[in-house]
Amino acid sequence: MSAGPIDPPARLLMGPGPITVYPRVLQAMSAQLVGQYDPFMTATMTETQALYRDVFATANDATVLVDGTSRAGIEAALVSLVAPGDRVLVPRFGRFGHLLVEIAERCGAEVHTIDVPWGQVFAPEAIEAAIREVRPKVLAIVHGDTSTTLAQPLDELGAICREHDVLFYCDTTASLGGNEFQTDAWGLDAVTAGLQKCLGGPSGAAPITLSPRAVEVVESRKSIEAGIRDADSVVRADRIRSNYFDLGQILDYWGPARLNHHTEATTMLYSARECARILLEEGIDASIARHRLHGDAMLAGLQGLGLVPFGDLAHKMTNVVGVEIPEGVHGDAVRSELLADYGIEIGTSFGPLHGRVWRIGTMGYNARRDTVLVTLAALEAVLRRNGARVPTGGGTEAALDSYRAAA
Missing domain, CATH: 3.90.1150.10 (Aspartate Aminotransferase, domain 1)
Structure with a gap:
């Protein structure tokens, strides 16, 4: 087979995403690679963390990228926060609530759901009533669900979750950067996103932020000591059931210790950094x-x-x-x-x-x-x-x- 240079047709992407990428982001992605521990590389990672704290409207230290599409961020959050047998409540008002259910079930969670007809959103009272009944460890919800084009109000849910000692996770892939979103002010514990919607980048990096409360849960599930990863490590029953999406290891990689976990997707790092720069400049x-x-x-x-x-x-x-x-x-x-x-x-x-x-x-x-x-x-x-x-x-x-x- 003979294959010529890549030459995609001209498209104006006016669907629910992915969308046409900012030219500045494409330019950033053409920058040369450096080694994963090059001082320029680690400085760029640190800069990107700071930028996304502003994007998420949070002071969380644990603000990083998960290498992969927005779904990778969702899976990293759920597999790292949810241990087998944990109760998870998912209010579904569109297609992507069903996705949260599937991923949580694969984590071994006992998943409970509430539903409204597609085209409607939940009143906070309905979610609080379900929390009282289910007593979940985690409330997992989508902010903007492109399948229905609706955004679920979140501003009252954080206080409800705190009152009932529930971790509050939200997927904001479709809404972040184009709709109001306040991680800290709304009391969220974990938030994930993607680049391919309002942030104006390609799919392939998933920004994520974790509150100190969420980080404590992730750290408590580490099955190994002091970053030593070998076959003789003690295996705990509630250990995070993914290596790639283990946020404990990912946080170690992005943190001061820079413990090796994977080779960062450098081009996507450049892309995510430029998406955030464009948003914050505007x-x-x-x-x-x-x-x-x-x-x-x-x-x-x-x-x-x-x-x-x-x-x-x-x-x-x-x-x-x-x-x-x-x-x-x-x-x-x-x-x-x-x-x-x-x-x-x-x-x-x-x-x-x-x-x-x-x-x-x-x-x-x-x-x-x-x-x-x-x-x-x-x-x-x-x-x-x-x-x-x-x-x-x-x-x-x-x-x-x-x-x-x-x-």
Whole structure:
């Protein structure tokens, strides 16, 4: 087989993620590698930790990267905090709550769930009632679930967890950087994220932060002494059941001792560092406002085309919107034509929403006026070709009206 140079087609990624990467991030990723204990390398790791403390809005020392996609961060958090037999409560309001359940079950947890219909979120009282009944060690919840495009309010849950001595873990992959998130102020013990949504990078590094309380749990499960890792070490029944995702060892690697665990993914380190730099240079509040501005314009434009939004708009994420696929229109055919004719990608959804809604993102580098207007204009043309009756210019005009109103 003869393979030529990599040459991907031009794409405008307007789905729920991954998204078009910031050019500055791509440039950072082209930087030369150094050895894993080179002073430049360890200094860059330390800088990245400090940057992500600001991104997560935390003072946690234990703020690092897990090498792998956002799911690697989720698994590292759960496998390191949850021992076999521990009770875990997962409130599910979309696809990714089910993922938390699967991972926690693989950790040997006794998993309990509560559910709301897709398109709704939980009242804090419902979660507190379940905590009283289940008495879990860990509450595991998603902040923004792109499958439903909704964000679960978290600001009251930390106090509830503290009152009942529950560890509070959250997956904020889809929301961090584009929606308000306060690790310390909201009382979170463990938070994981990914780069490929509002942070505007590629998938492949998972920022994570742990409170001192969470670190104490991780440290208590170490099955070996003083970083000595050999076959004669005592094996404890509750030891962390993964080597790669053992946060105790990962923290040792990122900490002052720099104990070898793996070879850091240098290019992804550069990428994560630049994602954080871009966000913090803009300012987190400014980034949230930008995501809200363009998310509101996209929503208005879709409504201007006569499309019906999905879910409770009072809890919609700033960076992605779901709309019902019009009756008589083949959703996947529209998506295929958008991609083939315009180079624009939008998303379908999962489970009960597959084939029922489209998910359209405005996040990271693509949270811009031009991308919103181009996507709406292209979608209008494709909808008309597929038999939908849509107002001429209805999408772009409604979006422009939204921008004018916000000015």
